Amino acid sequence: MPIDDRWQRLEPLDWEAFARKWLAELRGTPEDAESDVGQSVIMMNFTATPEQQWRFTQAAVSQARSDDELGHIASRGSFNVY
Numbered sequence: 001m002p003i004d005d006r007w008q009r010l011e012p013l014d015w016e017a018f019a020r021k022w023l024a025e026l027r028g029t030p031e032d033a034e035s036d037v038g039q040s041v042i043m044m045n046f047t048a049t050p051e052q053q054w055r056f057t058q059a060a061v062s063q064a065r066s067d068d069e070l071g072h073i074a075s076r077g078s079f080n081v082y
Contacts, residue, residue, distance in 0.1 A: 001046045001047050007047070015055045015059040016062075019063055022041050025037050026072055060073045
């Protein structure tokens, strides 16, 4: 898949909101009942640059509340080994 330019348009607050929604979905408390943010995170693994994926990872780590959430973040990052 090619790199998707929409990831370049995200500002730091956008990355934080994206990570917050993903973590809420993991916790079973999605902020938006219609949210498919998990699918967006999967697509990001294939369509964002490593630098953009790192921004997401940093935002998610800063908001994680448990070792379980950190485990999800770590396993998501394992797809990014090039």
